Amino acid sequence: MPAALKKQEDENLPDTFFDYVDNGTYVPAGSDFTITNYGNKAYGSVNLESGLNNSVNTYFANLGVQVGGTRIQEMASKFMIGKNIEIPFLGTISSSIDDLSKADTAEIAQSAFGQGHTQVTPFNMALIAQAIANNGEMMAPYIVSKISSGRIPLYYAFTHKLSTCIDATVDAKLKAIMHSTAVGYGLSESSYGMVYAKTGTAECADNRIHTYIIGFTENASFCISLNDSDTSTTLWYHAKKLVEYLNQMYAK
Numbered sequence: 001m002p003a004a005l006k007k008q009e010d011e012n013l014p015d016t017f018f019d020y021v022d023n024g025t026y027v028p029a030g031s032d033f034t035i036t037n038y039g040n041k042a043y044g045s046v047n048l049e050s051g052l053n054n055s056v057n058t059y060f061a062n063l064g065v066q067v068g069g070t071r072i073q074e075m076a077s078k079f080m081i082g083k084n085i086e087i088p089f090l091g092t093i094s095s096s097i098d099d100l101s102k103a104d105t106a107e108i109a110q111s112a113f114g115q116g117h118t119q120v121t122p123f124n125m126a127l128i129a130q131a132i133a134n135n136g137e138m139m140a141p142y143i144v145s146k147i148s149s150g151r152i153p154l155y156y157a158f159t160h161k162l163s164t165c166i167d168a169t170v171d172a173k174l175k176a177i178m179h180s181t182a183v184g185y186g187l188s189e190s191s192y193g194m195v196y197a198k199t200g201t202a203e204c205a206d207n208r209i210h211t212y213i214i215g216f217t218e219n220a221s222f223c224i225s226l227n228d229s230d231t232s233t234t235l236w237y238h239a240k241k242l243v244e245y246l247n248q249m250y251a252k
Contacts, residue, residue: 001052001060001177003075004067005170018048018063026058028065028105035061035109038201049177052198053184055232057113064112069100072112076100078165079128080138081120088157089144095120114200125200125214126223127162132174132196133216136166182215185236192243194218199232213239219250 008017024042026035037043037057043050051059064072076082076097085093097118100108110116123141131138140162147155166174178196187195197215204210211232212225224238 001048001063002079002166002170002174003071004048004063005173006075006166007067007071009167009170015047017066018051020046020051020059020062022046022056022058024058026061026109028061028109031104031106031109033106033109035113049180052177053181055199060113061109064108065105067112069103069108069111072108073097073100075166076118078163079131080163081118081124085124085127085141085162087141087143088155093121093123095124115203122212122223122225125212125225126221128165129214129216129221129223131163131165132171132178133221135168136164136171137161138163138165178215185213185239187215187236187240187243192217192240193247195243197239199235201230201232211235215239215243217243217246217250220246222246 004018007013022037022043024037024040027033035058038055043054043056043059046056046059051063081095082097083095087093097111098107098116100111103111107116111118127138127141138161140160142157144155145157146153175196178198179194182195182197183189185197185199187197195215195217197213199211199213202210202212208228209230210225210227211229211234212223213232213235214223216222222242224235224242226235
């Protein structure tokens with residue numbers, strides 16, 4: 001989605017660029033690979049916001065092909081997908097993505113809605129949420145803030161930028177849609193304040209399926225991952241409890 005918003009900005013495209021009519025299936029041009037929506041649903045007229053609100057696979061598959069593999073690849077790299085992320089005193093977080101600039105339409109379409117051969121960890125997803133919350137700037141993660149021996153300082157974690165993922169205008173549009181998506185999950189402003197979120201489903205080895213939800217409040221970002229679960233709606237409850245906790249913690 002950020003790659004599509006960036007394309008719209010760069011090429012001064014109208015909002016109709018995001019319009020799509022969904023009949024429940026999508027076959028990328030030049031392929032015989034059929035993509036369907038969860039539950040075999042058809043959503044009719046869809047735009048970027050309703051597509052994200054409802055996790056419409058066919059919508060994002062089509063949008064990904066329209067945006068192109070090169071742009072998606074470049075955006076993934078900015079979000080540190082396919083790169084190693086070093087975390088002092090913990091280790092290295094790795095992820096992988098095929099070179100979509102050389103991929104066929106079937107691979108681009110699958111990657112565009114979060115499937116294909118892309119592999120990321122929940123930690124990667126948490127960093128993506130953190131970057132969007134931070135106006136498009138991904139900050140380097142750390143688990144140890146300082147080490148000292150008595151009064152002698154031995155180590156300090158200096159806060160620094162890891163990557164500039166998206167510019168402020170794209171970030172603002174992305175936040176607005178993630179907020180309406182969170183409201184659809186039951187995270188209303190009146191009860192939870194400003195919350196931004198998106199669920200997802202990850203297909204793993206041995207036919208296992210994991211679900212996750214990423215998001216952020218005005219004070220903190222998060223990723224909740226649930227193993228061996230194929231219905232991401234079960235995470236809405238956990239997200240509500242976490243946001244309640246975060247709001248209480250930052251109110252102190």
